[in-house]
Amino acid sequence: MQGERRKFRREGEERRRDALVSAALDLISEGGPTAATVRAIADRAGVTPGLIRHYFQTKEELTREAYRALMQRMSAENAAVLGAAPADPAARLAAFVAAALRPPVVDPRSMGLWAGFLHQVRSDPAMAEIHAETYLGYRDLLQGLIAALPGPADPARQRALAIACNGVIDGLWLEGCALPQAFAPGELEHIGLEAVGAILGFDLAASLPPAPTEETP
Amino acid sequence: MQGERRKFRREGEERRRDALVSAALDLISEGGPTAATVRAIADRAGVTPGLIRHYFQTKEELTREAYRALMQRMSAENAAVLGAAPADPAARLAAFVAAALRPPVVDPRSMGLWAGFLHQVRSDPAMAEIHAETYLGYRDLLQGLIAALPGPADPARQRALAIACNGVIDGLWLEGCALPQAFAPGELEHIGLEAVGAILGFDLAASLPPAPTEETP
DNA sequence: GCCTCAATTATACACTTGCATAATTACAGG
DNA sequence: CCTGTAATTATGCAAGTGTATAATTGAGGC
Incomplete structure (x- = not known):
């Protein structure tokens, strides 16, 4: 038998x-x-x-597909907040920054994935391309939000500002994922708004839309 | 033969x-x-x-030893700047923050190591302990620098500020390692000083000691 | 109900991994 | 020069890895 x-x-x-x-x-x-x-x-x-x-066809192909799915999901989760955001440029930017720094975007599991994929993204060109697409898409979105702010329109400067803000957001995102209990609820968003505001010369913390748009279906 | x-x-x-x-x-x-x-x-x-x-005795033991060596080296590299820093508290803090955000502390190789060790630090208690020791030592150092600033001495608040500043520094460190070419020389330090300054309510960027103390033996 | 075909499982294989143990050899002290 | 001993190498092994291929089986069309 x-x-x-x-x-x-x-x-x-x-x-x-x-x-x-x-x-x-x-x-x-x-x-x-x-x-x-x-x-x-x-x-x-x-x-x-x-x-x-x-x-x-191979395990590597499955891995790539998984990475693509992860990146797309995270970008979508962050960008989703713009749908319900007000029209005021500062408020939109503030809402976007805050959304990047709280769940579900901030999530210890996501950071584990980020770390796990890091070396493959570095060594495998196909993975690097997936990364570049998603990353640039995210940064362009951020640059668009910055460009909409009142003030002189200097594309080169806006690009530099977008890179800097993206750095702060990414960094704080990682930190929030790594040490979830180190920050009180809302604290990470506040730090992020202060830091991004300092870079841009805007009081973003004051511009954050009142209700964090809790889903109430 | x-x-x-x-x-x-x-x-x-x-x-x-x-x-x-x-x-x-x-x-x-x-x-x-x-x-x-x-x-x-x-x-x-x-x-x-x-x-x-x-x-x-085992490969795991070698891995742990390697992690310990890495963490100690990085902490030492960052703390080394305090030896040549002036006495003024704001200048000391600024020097410390800036040192954390430029080579040799910022280094793509270090981030690869950080990512590589992440899961082991999470799952292996011995690794977690090594991490906790180094991390808390670093944060205490930072908190001491913050406490030395002029202003009311509120330990609980200083602790919260140290955690927040540590988050910004760690995050920007990761970002600088990940995207070294995204930032002009000195830009990452500047972003960090602005962000930490915004959290603490100090103009740290202006307090940075003049020469980055280039080694000239 | 049967028959076909693709979805799914089972089995096998070559290779790598960490670890154990035995065989060697470099070097110090007489 | 010899000799002991510990550092170092060589070999072997069981377990796990990704992948290839053959054997089954579920489910829809007639």
Whole structure:
């Protein structure tokens, strides 16, 4: 008796791919790249390792897809706040900065992923391209918000300011993810608004829209 | 003929341990934790894999030693600037902040190491302890510099300010390591001084000691 | 109900990893 | 020069890695 063959259900390609990508992200965030073996990923996704090769030509391809999904999700989560933001440029920028510095964008799991992917992004050109696309998209969005502020329109200077503000935001994001309990609720946003405000010469903290737009459906 | 046995020189224990630790750090910074296999480490250190087991009970022990060496080196590099700093509290703090945001403290290799160690620091209690010691030591140093500033002495508030400033510094440090070419020389220090100054209500940028104390032996 | 075909599983393989142990060799002290 | 001993190398091994390929099985069309 060599045991019964495992029962299974057929699923659509998209669902399976999503499940595998999601499982890979979970494992990397928990235990780093080392933990994301094909067997562990398949196990977490509820399938057997062979199926990975059926949907992805190689494990590297799955990893790239997971990274792309992560970056897109985070950008979308941050940009979503602009939909409900007021028209005033300073308020929009303040809302954007604040959203980047609180959950769900700030999340210890995301930083684990960030660290886990770092070396692959550095060494694998395909990963580097995915990173560049997302990063530049984010920075352009930020530069647009800065350009909308009242004042002289100097594109070169706006670009430099966007880079600087992006640095502060990214840095504080990492810090918030790394030390979630070091900051009181709202404190990280406040630090970020002060710091970005100092760079731009604007009192952003005062411009933050009143209610952090809690979802109330 | 089974080839000649490799020639070798006997070395002191300390030199060999240092060489192995250094090799491990190099490899982790270049290729992440995955790249630091016992064989690769031994190769880089100019020895054979068996010697690692002779000086370290396990590879994990070598890894921990490497992490400790890294953290101590970085803290020392940053604190070194205080030796040549003036007595004025604001100038001392400014010098300290600026030193944290320029080479050799800011260094792409260090961030690769930071990312590589992240998951081990999270999961291995021994690693977490090493981290806590170094981190708290750094923050206490920063808090001491803040407490020396003129103004009311409120320890609880000073602690909160130290945490916030530490967050900005750490974050900008990471950003400077990640995107070295995004910032003009001196720009990152300037951003950091503005941001920390905004948190503390001090014009730190104006307090920075004139010459960045270039070594001229 | 059967039959087809793709989705899924099972098995095998070559390779790498960390670790243990035995065999050597450099170097100090007589 | 010899000899002991500890530093160093060489070899082997069990476990885990990604991947290739063959064997099964679920589910829709007739």
